[in-house]
Amino acid sequence: MGSAALDPCGEPRPAGGDRPVSHGCIHLYPEDIEQLFGSAAVGTPVRAIEQPGAAAWIGIGLYVEVHPSKEQADAIDTEQAAAPEPLEGLRQIVQAVAGDYADAVDWGAVDTAVLRRTGLPVEVAMRPPIGDEAAK
Numbered sequence: 150m151g152s153a154a155l156d157p158c159g160e161p162r163p164a165g166g167d168r169p170v171s172h173g174c175i176h177l178y179p180e181d182i183e184q185l186f187g188s189a190a191v192g193t194p195v196r197a198i199e200q201p202g203a204a205a206w207i208g209i210g211l212y213v214e215v216h217p218s219k220e221q222a223d224a225i226d227t228e229q230a231a232a233p234e235p236l237e238g239l240r241q242i243v244q245a246v247a248g249d250y251a252d253a254v255d256w257g258a259v260d261t262a263v264l265r266r267t268g269l270p271v272e273v274a275m276r277p278p279i280g281d282e283a284a285k
Contacts, residue, residue, distance in 0.1 A: 202239040202263070204246040204273075211247055211274035213259055215239065217266040236263045243273065250276045 175197070177185065202215045221231035243259055244251050253274040262271045 202236050202242065204239075204243045206246065206276070207270070209276050209278050210272045211243070211250065211254065211276070212270040213239070213243060213262045213273050214268065214270045215262045215266045216268045221266060231266070233264050234266075239263060247274060250274055 175195075200216075201218065202213065204211060204213045206212075215236060217225060217231060218234055221234065224231040240256070240259065243254060247254050253276065255273050258271060258273045262273070
């Protein structure tokens with residue numbers, strides 16, 4: 150029997166496959182699955198996009214999320230060290246999303262997120278809460 154890797158859903162796939170395999174799986178924590186299941190109706194349209202890096206404000210925090218490239222994901226899947234790769238354009242994305250708070254961005258944290266590429270949100274800046282006197 151040939152060796153096999155697992156696709157994102159834990160299903161076996163032939164070794165050496167040259168493209169990601171998924172059957173519509175979306176990775177979530179169990180508590181998030183419960184919340185999503187209770188709030189999304191059957192047949193709700195879903196759009197999956199491939200975006201290696203993104204930035205967004207969540208409350209007063211600016212978060213950056215950086216995902217591994219296909220090559221890095223393949224290395225991780227085969228328990229090899231993933232080579233660091235730059236992510237062109239992420240600084241511009243963060244700068245644009247940060248807007249007036251760009252001076253508050255921890256660019257070292259942004260660079261670390263690029264090196265680690267965990268796919269998890271990393272807080273890289275904060276802004277004062279709306280109505281906070283310090284914001285004036």
